[in-house]
Amino acid sequence: QQQVKQSPQSLIVQKGGISIINCAYENTAFDYFPWYQQFPGKGPALLIAIRPDVSEKKEGRFTISFNKSAKQFSLHIMDSQPGDSATYFCAASIRSTGNQFYFGTGTSLTVIP
Amino acid sequence: DTAVSQTPKYLVTQMGNDKSIKCEQNLGHDTMYWYKQDSKKFLKIMFSYNNKELIINETVPNRFSPKSPDKAHLNLHINSLELGDSAVYFCASSQVAVGELFFGEGSRLTVL
Numbered sequence: 372q373q374q375v376k377q378s379p380q381s382l383i384v385q386k387g388g389i390s391i392i393n394c395a396y397e398n399t400a401f402d403y404f405p406w407y408q409q410f411p412g413k414g415p416a417l418l419i420a421i422r423p424d425v426s427e428k429k430e431g432r433f434t435i436s437f438n439k440s441a442k443q444f445s446l447h448i449m450d451s452q453p454g455d456s457a458t459y460f461c462a463a464s465i466r467s468t469g470n471q472f473y474f475g476t477g478t479s480l481t482v483i484p
Numbered sequence: 485d486t487a488v489s490q491t492p493k494y495l496v497t498q499m500g501n502d503k504s505i506k507c508e509q510n511l512g513h514d515t516m517y518w519y520k521q522d523s524k525k526f527l528k529i530m531f532s533y534n535n536k537e538l539i540i541n542e543t544v545p546n547r548f549s550p551k552s553p554d555k556a557h558l559n560l561h562i563n564s565l566e567l568g569d570s571a572v573y574f575c576a577s578s579q580v581a582v583g584e585l586f587f588g589e590g591s592r593l594t595v596l
Contacts (some may be wrong), residue, residue: 403583414488414574414587415527458525466581471540472517474527 374398375463377475384482390448392478394461397442401463406435406446407474409458418459419446451482487511490575490588497565498596504561505591507575513586515539516558518550519574521590527574533558534580565595 376395384390394404405420421428421435421444428435434447448455461475490507497503509516517540518530531550532540538550547563562569575588 405584407585407587409525412590414576414589416587417584420583460527462585464583464585466583471529471532472578472585477525477527479525 373476374473375461375475377461377478379478380476381479382481384451384480386451386453386482386484388451388482390451390455390480390482391445392459392461392480393443393445394463394475395441395443396463396473398463398465399442400465401473403464403466404435404437404444405462405464405472406433407460407462409460409477415460448480451480453482453484456480456482486588488575488577488586488588490573490591492591493589494592494594496594496596499565499567501565502561502563503565503593504559505573505575505593506557506559507588508557509575509577509586510556511577511579511586513577513579514555515578515580516552516555517576517578517585518558518560519576519587521572521574523571531558531560562593565593567595569593570595 406418407415408418409415432449437444459478462472464472488509515534517532520528533552536552549561552558572590578585
């Protein structure tokens with residue numbers, strides 16, 4: 372079964388707008404929640420990650436919001452730019468047990484100039 | 485210097501053939517993985533090796549056989565290729581208990 376559920380499947384945002392991608396999980400043993408960005412023809416690359424002891428992490432225009440009680444986390448991209456157009460994956464893992472990563476199904480983001 | 489490198493980048497072959505994809509990481513990580521990404525972009529874990537030992541083996545046809553000669557290398561051999569094997573295969577590595585997963589650039593396999 373899908374351990375991490377991601378939505379929406381695709382997203383179109385105007386330049387300068389806010390892009391929001393949501394993920395939900397069930398396994399409370401997960402202790403690491405990364406977001407990966409993938410450009411066409413490239414491998415996924417770590418964008419930003421959070422651990423469940425904090426509710427928010429910000430790096431530049433990218434912010435993860437984490438709601439432990441709801442078992443949900445989301446990626447916010449502020450001032451979205453055409454260069455942000457890519458596929459975004461959320462993931463979850465248990466760091467101590469062989470680092471098995473469970474990925475969401477991906478969100479294709481298109482930022483229109 | 486590429487952290488996780490895999491070869492070849494592109495592979496076009498006929499059904500029934502056997503092919504291999506090689507992966508090397510120079511990050512000193514103890515765990516390596518193979519992921520399959522289908523046309524819908526879904527990333528599916530296939531195998532995971534920790535210090536040369538298989539620790540994750542998802543439901544994958546036994547035509548797929550990983551081999552880890554040392555902890556810096558993880559190769560994937562595929563026998564009797566089928567049309568449904570067409571996908572992009574990603575190698576990745578990480579250090580247990582640290583968290584970050586590093587991916588290679590991918591190997592696009594097309595079976596005709």
